[in-house]
Amino acid sequence: MTDNGLPLTALGGWLGAGKTTWLRHQLHAGLQAHVIVNEAAGIAVDDALLSQAHGLTVLAGGCACCDGRAELVAALRHLADRHSTGEAVPEIILETRGLADPAAIITAITDDPLLARHFRLTGTTVLVDAANGAAELCPGTLVIHQIRDGRH
Numbered sequence: 001m002t003d004n005g006l007p008l009t010a011l012g013g014w015l016g017a018g019k020t021t022w023l024r025h026q027l028h029a030g031l032q033a034h035v036i037v038n039e040a041a042g043i044a045v046d047d048a049l050l051s052q053a054h055g056l057t058v059l060a061g062g063c064a065c066c067d068g069r070a071e072l073v074a075a076l077r078h079l080a081d082r083h084s085t086g087e088a089v090p091e092i093i094l095e096t097r098g099l100a101d102p103a104a105i106i107t108a109i110t111d112d113p114l115l116a117r118h119f120r121l122t123g124t125t126v127l128v129d130a131a132n133g134a135a136e137l138c139p140g141t142l143v144i145h146q147i148r149d150g151r152h
């Protein structure tokens with residue numbers, strides 16, 4: 001990780017925790033960000049995100065922390081390529097699916113030499129809605145694990 005890399009924030013939290021709402025507010029407040037959305041296939045991407053994001057990548061093939069990791073890496077490599085050719089790429093917000101494991105996503109980036117060189121992880125934001133429980137489980141990931149990792 002280099003200090004001058006592209007800032008990347010992983011946004012976690014399960015379905016109903018308000019990830020999209022939070023992100024919409026950030027964009028409305030003027031945040032310039034390329035948004036990577038890891039939604040389950042068949043779920044429409046929020047219209048406000050489409051119109052307000054500085055760029056949008058949809059990962060529909062799988063969960064970015066496990067079965068869709070290759071797709072995430074490919075998407076980030078594409079952004080890194082654009083960045084290295086001099087294109088202005090804004091900071092990147094990765095909206096993870098349901099209970100994706102942020103630690104696994106961070107590992108996917110730090111383990112890839114090219115991505116490690118191009119991106120700087122600014123942190124993990126985990127939104128928790130205490131009223132609505134775990135609706136969307138990533139296989140093998142525990143809620144408590146995500147919350148703990150998100151509070152570094």
Ligand SMILES: [Zn+2]
Pocket residue numbers: 063064065066067099100101138139
């Ligand atoms: Zn996963």
